[in-house]
Amino acid sequence: MKIAIASDENGLQLKNHLKAHLEKQGYDVSDATSNQSLDLFDAATEVAKVISNKEADRAIMIDEYGVGSSIVANKYKGIICANVADEHSAEMTVRHNSTKIITLGSGIVGNKLAEKICEAFIKADYDGGRHQIRVDMVNKMC
Amino acid sequence: MKISIGCDHIVTDLKNHLVDYLTDKGHEVIDNGTYDNERTHYPIYGKKTAEKVSSGEADLGIVVCGTGVGISVSANKVKGIRAALVRDIETARYAKKQLNANVLAMGGRITGAGVIEETIDTFLETKYEETEESKKLIEKIESIPMNEELIGDEQYFDEFIEKWNNGGYPAN
Numbered sequence: 001m002k003i004a005i006a007s008d009e010n011g012l013q014l015k016n017h018l019k020a021h022l023e024k025q026g027y028d029v030s031d032a033t034s035n036q037s038l039d040l041f042d043a044a045t046e047v048a049k050v051i052s053n054k055e056a057d058r059a060i061m062i063d064e065y066g067v068g069s070s071i072v073a074n075k076y077k078g079i080i081c082a083n084v085a086d087e088h089s090a091e092m093t094v095r096h097n098s099t100k101i102i103t104l105g106s107g108i109v110g111n112k113l114a115e116k117i118c119e120a121f122i123k124a125d126y127d128g129g130r131h132q133i134r135v136d137m138v139n140k141m142c
Numbered sequence: 143m144k145i146s147i148g149c150d151h152i153v154t155d156l157k158n159h160l161v162d163y164l165t166d167k168g169h170e171v172i173d174n175g176t177y178d179n180e181r182t183h184y185p186i187y188g189k190k191t192a193e194k195v196s197s198g199e200a201d202l203g204i205v206v207c208g209t210g211v212g213i214s215v216s217a218n219k220v221k222g223i224r225a226a227l228v229r230d231i232e233t234a235r236y237a238k239k240q241l242n243a244n245v246l247a248m249g250g251r252i253t254g255a256g257v258i259e260e261t262i263d264t265f266l267e268t269k270y271e272e273t274e275e276s277k278k279l280i281e282k283i284e285s286i287p288m289n290e291e292l293i294g295d296e297q298y299f300d301e302f303i304e305k306w307n308n309g310g311y312p313a314n
Contacts, residue, residue: 039279040279041279041282041283065233065236065237066233067226067227067228067241067243068237068240068241068279071218071225071226071241072282072286074215074218074225075218076286077289081215082209082211082215082227083227083228086229086252088209089209089210089252092209093209093211096208096209096212097215099211105233108232108233128312129311129312129314130181130311130313130314132311132312134184137185137186137299138212138215138216140302141185141189141219141220142219142288
């Protein structure tokens with residue numbers, strides 16, 4: 001599984017921490033905003049492109065609160081993105097919403113919680129079944 | 143204030159509680175459903191609730207589902223909507239103050255009643271404070287091309303509902 005990670009300036013430190021943590025666990029992690037100083041709009045747009053172009057299977061985006069990036073990413077066609085701050089949401093949103101992108105707030109979640117959220121997100125699989133009708137509806141919207 | 147509210151069948155009781163909570167505080171509430179616990183689909187209610195806000199009929203929107211994700215993503219797919227999925231009060235404060243978020247989303251299976259109520263209070267009370275940075279960010283969000291065909295179209299999801307009714311989706 002290919003994982004993309006990205007951030008604006010506020011999320012840079014947590015991004016680097018999570019990239020190192022996930023790589024240590026053996027995941028293939030690419031930095032979608034490496035050496036770039038982007039605002040949350042441009043960074044979230046970059047992440048949406050990476051997922052739309054299937055350059056990664058899952059993506060993690062970090063800004064100070066997470067909420068701005070998720071608003072941006074969800075404006076793009078075919079993108080389902082969740083701002084999460086707990087492991088349960090990270091798992092359930094993959095299982096039920098077929099979410100490919102999560103956003104985290106570097107000012108909201110600490111390093112340890114962020115590590116566990118990312119692990120839960122990556123390990124979860126989409127349940128399909130009855131959930132597909134809702135995903136079809138969302139994807140028709142934009 | 144005039145508040146548009148919506149939920150899926152997982153958290154109807156919470157939504158009903160929030161309708162009473164807001165009404166008791168003197169707000170006018172548009173309840174977009176769902177109204178019972180029969181299995182339904184969150185995009186229907188995310189879209190309905192958000193459209194009342196984007197049209198100006200309501201001042202702000204509140205959406206809830208299990209995690210808050212599905213219904214907030216649906217609301218956010220409506221042009222002009224900035225739906226903030228939050229799990230704490232400070233994120234709601236920020237979302238209103240700096241992003242001028244117009245829909246608040248929470249997960250009924252994630253966040254407890256006390257935090258949900260205070261998050262709503264904070265979201266409604268906090269004023270948007272425009273800065274050069276926030277203005278630019280909102281303009282950029284507005285510049286993303288959005289599908290406008292869906293606005294006000296109550297038959298928009300019929301093809302999927304028909305497929306569902308004909309057993310076209312697995313029931314598990």
